[in-house]
Amino acid sequence: MKNLAQKSLIAVLTSLLLLGNPPVFAAPTEDLLPDIGTTAGATLSINQEMAMGDLYLRSIRAQAPLIYDPLLTQYINQLGQKLVNHADSVKTPFHFYLINNPSINAYAFFGGNVVLHSALFRYSHNESELASVMAHEISHVTQRHLARLMEDQQRKSPLAWAGALGSILLMMASPQAGMAALSGTIAGVKQGFISFTQSNEQEADRIGMQTLSRAGFDPQGMPNFMQIMADQYRYSSKLPEILYTHPLPDSRLADARNRANQYPAKATPESQDFLFARVRILTMFSNEQGLYINQLLDKYSQGTAKEQLAAAYGHTILLLQDKKYAEARKILSPLFEKHPDNLWFIDAMTDIDIEQKQYTNAISRLQNALNKFKNNPILQINLANAYIQSKQYPQASQLLFRYTFNHPEDLNGWTLLTEAAGKQGKRHEEWAAYAEIVALQGEFDMAIDYLSKASKLVKLGSYDQRRYDARIDQLRQLQQNYSQYK
Numbered sequence: 513m514k515n516l517a518q519k520s521l522i523a524v525l526t527s528l529l530l531l532g533n534p535p536v537f538a539a540p541t542e543d544l545l546p547d548i549g550t551t552a553g554a555t556l557s558i559n560q561e562m563a564m565g566d567l568y569l570r571s572i573r574a575q576a577p578l579i580y581d582p583l584l585t586q587y588i589n590q591l592g593q594k595l596v597n598h599a600d601s602v603k604t605p606f607h608f609y610l611i612n613n614p615s616i617n618a619y620a621f622f623g624g625n626v627v628l629h630s631a632l633f634r635y636s637h638n639e640s641e642l643a644s645v646m647a648h649e650i651s652h653v654t655q656r657h658l659a660r661l662m663e664d665q666q667r668k669s670p671l672a673w674a675g676a677l678g679s680i681l682l683m684m685a686s687p688q689a690g691m692a693a694l695s696g697t698i699a700g701v702k703q704g705f706i707s708f709t710q711s712n713e714q715e716a717d718r719i720g721m722q723t724l725s726r727a728g729f730d731p732q733g734m735p736n737f738m739q740i741m742a743d744q745y746r747y748s749s750k751l752p753e754i755l756y757t758h759p760l761p762d763s764r765l766a767d768a769r770n771r772a773n774q775y776p777a778k779a780t781p782e783s784q785d786f787l788f789a790r791v792r793i794l795t796m797f798s799n800e801q802g803l804y805i806n807q808l809l810d811k812y813s814q815g816t817a818k819e820q821l822a823a824a825y826g827h828t829i830l831l832l833q834d835k836k837y838a839e840a841r842k843i844l845s846p847l848f849e850k851h852p853d854n855l856w857f858i859d860a861m862t863d864i865d866i867e868q869k870q871y872t873n874a875i876s877r878l879q880n881a882l883n884k885f886k887n888n889p890i891l892q893i894n895l896a897n898a899y900i901q902s903k904q905y906p907q908a909s910q911l912l913f914r915y916t917f918n919h920p921e922d923l924n925g926w927t928l929l930t931e932a933a934g935k936q937g938k939r940h941e942e943w944a945a946y947a948e949i950v951a952l953q954g955e956f957d958m959a960i961d962y963l964s965k966a967s968k969l970v971k972l973g974s975y976d977q978r979r980y981d982a983r984i985d986q987l988r989q990l991q992q993n994y995s996q997y998k
């Protein structure tokens with residue numbers, strides 16, 4: 513699967529324009545900033561945290577270069593879940609997101625949402641190093657550091673706290689203005705970042721390392737990655753963002769090293785999926801490392817068997833990008849025969865087939881794989897795309913209705929559905945899918961407007977109309993729930 517959603521979201525806006533109803537974005541005004549008062553004294557409940565996390569997530573979707581890649585999404589979520597399963601005090605589900613950004617950074621937000629910058633894959637040499645950053649972030653969440661920080665801030669400076677919470681709500685109305693406001697107000701921070709205290713950092717390191725080790729990773733991954741960050745800082749004129757939010761004094765590195773040394777040394781097997789993910793990100797989503805990826809692939813070509821496999825996968829992607837499909841197939845075919853259940857390979861083979869218009873091959877391979885890996889999202893999204901490319905739109909719609917029901921927060925499903933519906937001239941289904949896309953980006957009024965359009969296009973009292981109207985009510989309810997933070 514190629515980088516679908518980032519490309520297609522532009523297509524969404526273009527097709528909206530073609531439909532004659534350009535989206536209207538509200539101009540930011542001061543009035544939108546709600547007065548959430550100096551009255552509060554209560555601490556944040558888990559429900560409030562979940563709601564704030566959801567609001568924030570919608571604004572991130574609206575403005576950050578999120579990577580909507582089914583393979584990478586599955587990889588970081590499986591890795592994150594493995595850590596979460598070995599963490600204590602887990603009170604919310606966790607979700608992991610990847611943002612295309614060349615600076616080393618990771619942060620956790622309310623509601624168990626953890627964001628990773630793609631650069632983490634550039635600088636981590638192995639899965640334990642990457643996992644150490646994730647384990648640290650997970651620990652900030654389980655220890656409720658952000659909530660405690662905000663509560664503390666609220667006691668010390670109620671106005672600033674109100675401003676921070678207000679900015680998050682403002683982001684709903686106008687993401688750009690909200691983000692700027694948030695940078696200016698939250699927690700009295702330097703450079704607009706939330707800075708955890710030194711004791712928060714020590715606790716996140718200590719508990720994070722425990723989680724890391726319990727989950728079967730090498731605890732040395734943590735001090736090793738801190739060393740990489742420290743080196744970055746040494747050779748850079750600008751402090752990396754991550755060091756604003758997670759300050760790294762020498763003592764932190766020394767403590768982490770001492771602590772890691774107390775764990776029994778154990779050999780952690782090299783992760784094949786980490787190598788595939790690393791190569792995929794650096795070939796497909798890196799905006800500055802063209803030279804680096806070639807060096808890395810050269811190194812991997814002469815490395816372990818797993819690294820050689822990752823190098824061959826990387827070369828396949830590069831050939832696909834250069835539209836050299838026959839050459840890509842020549843490299844991938846023998847590997848695919850040896851590893852017929854490898855999802856990274858199935859995905860790449862599908863891309864080659866589709867580019868060479870061998871739709872039947874692509875579709876039957878994906879259908880067979882789905883018999884084995886029931887309901888796998890990577891395979892389902894690839895299959896829906898293959899149906900669309902081969903102009904089998906009703907089959908695509910059928911699959912996508914089920915998919916979006918099971919994965920309502922995946923923009924990929926809705927984006928493909930707009931395409932499948934549009935090609936069949938089913939305008940109401942197209943509007944309804946656009947509504948979900950904009951709702952996921954926090955534009956509730958716009959979503960309700962689109963659903964009203966869909967509702968007017970179908971027969972009075974029909975099942976579809978009841979469905980659209982019920983969804984309008986749901987979104988209004990959600991909008992209202994969020995406004996009670998005022």
Ligand SMILES: [Zn+2]
Nearest residue numbers: 708713716758
């Ligand atoms: Zn931290």
